[in-house]
Each structure stands twice: as C-alpha cells, then as structure tokens.
Amino acid sequence: MENNMNNQQWGGQQYGQQYGQPYSANRPQPVRGWSWGAFMFNIPFGFGNKAYLTLLTLVPLLNVVWVFICGAKGHEWAQNSGLYSTIEEFNAAMGSWDRAGKITFFITLGIFALYLILVIAGVAAFGSIINDL
Numbered sequence: 060m061e062n063n064m065n066n067q068q069w070g071g072q073q074y075g076q077q078y079g080q081p082y083s084a085n086r087p088q089p090v091r092g093w094s095w096g097a098f099m100f101n102i103p104f105g106f107g108n109k110a111y112l113t114l115l116t117l118v119p120l121l122n123v124v125w126v127f128i129c130g131a132k133g134h135e136w137a138q139n140s141g142l143y144s145t146i147e148e149f150n151a152a153m154g155s156w157d158r159a160g161k162i163t164f165f166i167t168l169g170i171f172a173l174y175l176i177l178v179i180a181g182v183a184a185f186g187s188i189i190n191d192l
Contacts, residue, residue: 090134090149096156097133099163101126104156110136 097104097113105113113129113136116122134153143149 090153090157092134094130094133094137094153094157095160095164096153097136097160098126098130099160099167100156101129104129104133104137108133108137108152109140109142112136 094104097110101113101116105111110133113125113133115125116129118125133156137143137153138149143152
C-alpha cells in the first residue's frame, strides 16, 4: 500500500498536490459525530446524499433502531458518496443538514413536552371532577 503524505484521500479521490495545494495540517477536517440531518430527515438525507442505507428506516420495527444508526453514520455515508469535491463544501452541506435537523428536533421535543403537560393537566382536572361527584 502506497504511503503518499502529499495527498489527502477524500470521497474515493485524491486531493492535494494535483491541485497545486500541498497537504497541510491546517486543512479543515470533515464533520464527524452525530448527524442531526440524517437522524431527523433520514429519507430526504439519503436521497440528497446518495446514502441509500437510510431507506432502511422504511422497514417496520427496524426503523426504531435504524434512525439512531443514521444519526451516527450519516456524515460518513455522505462523505463516501462522492458528491462533495472539497472538505469545505462537505462541511457547509452537513452544517446545513445538521442545523435543520437540530431545529426540527427541538421544536418536536417542545411540542411533545407541551402535549404531556396538557395531558397531565387534563388528567388532573378530570380526577378532580370525578372526586367532586
């Protein structure tokens, strides 16, 4: 296996000296970690990033676990798709997906919390009505 320190592997292609830019440690690294976009928007994320493993969320019962796998592996799958020619382009796209996914997650969490509060208040009110009878 050839060890070439002047090129950086990205999306199945070599980048570095062929573009006149020697590899440097200052070069930005791709986004790693949790992918909020793949977690919340798994089907559109899969089509948009050629990460078709996200379509397994359509399988009943498997989807309960698979959405978490999508969140954990979404950036890696998108990086390996070959759609992004530079790390900067990849980071910008994943930043947009992650921002949208995180906003949607917290809005959904807020709506669910409000729902629970209303249910608890309704049960308490119903209980007091029953006790008054």
